[in-house]
Amino acid sequence: MARNGASGNRAVIIGLGRFGGSLALELARQHTDVLAIDTSAKLVDKYAEDVTHAVVADSTDEDALKQLGVHQFRRAVCAIGADLEASILTTSLLADFGIPNIWAKALSRQHARILERVGAHHVVLPEHDMGERVAHLVMGRMLDYIEFEDDYAMVKTVAPAEAVGRPLAESELRSKYGITVVSIKRRGEGFTYATADTVVRRGDLLIVAGKATDTERFAELT
Secondary structure: OOOOOOOOOEEEEEOOOHHHHHHHHHHHHOOOEEEEEEOOHHHHHHHOOOOOEEEEOOOOOHHHHHHOOHHHOOEEEEOOOOOHHHHHHHHHHHHHOOOOEEEEEOOOHHHHHHHHHOOOOEEEOOOOOOHHHHHHHHOOOOOEEEEOOOOEEEEEEEOOHHHOOOEHHHHOHHHHHOOEEEEEEOOOOOEEEOOOOOEOOOOOEEEEEEEHHHHHHHHOOO
């Protein structure tokens, strides 16, 4: 069984299909305390050795979720696949618990709208194996992520400590990490284009572009 994460550094993943399982493994790799829940004992057994806790439970049962302490989490992901009713009911329960960061997997745009209406704060439409990248979003390392063709991506993330207090040209982020800082946003201000002379301040938000793997690596610095 995986080692427990730091206090507050935890998430509950409900649904251990391809997307949910990938997400649970990536969060565990990042030393996050993961509670993984599924109705399938086979899937729970598959991930039991890799996450902190893996439990067979019905996520549409409010009492069952409370017994597992789900209502005490600050981050929850409903990654249920084809069972739309279970997906919607589970997301609604997570919202009723007052969990401040709820992510939900949608199978279509219409499904996504319903999930948002019942309380999901973030809805993802994952394709193939997006679990690793969504893990960065769930834990706040990325604030937004857009992937284009040919493995190119743009990411919104908080400026890392090594960039603070220096012009972008001096911090040499492009040569070190292979990314380009496209835009920058300060508290109370809108986004503006970044230049070589732009001095980064603590708490600034950056829009960076580059290869998907490079943008992910850069976001991990925050």
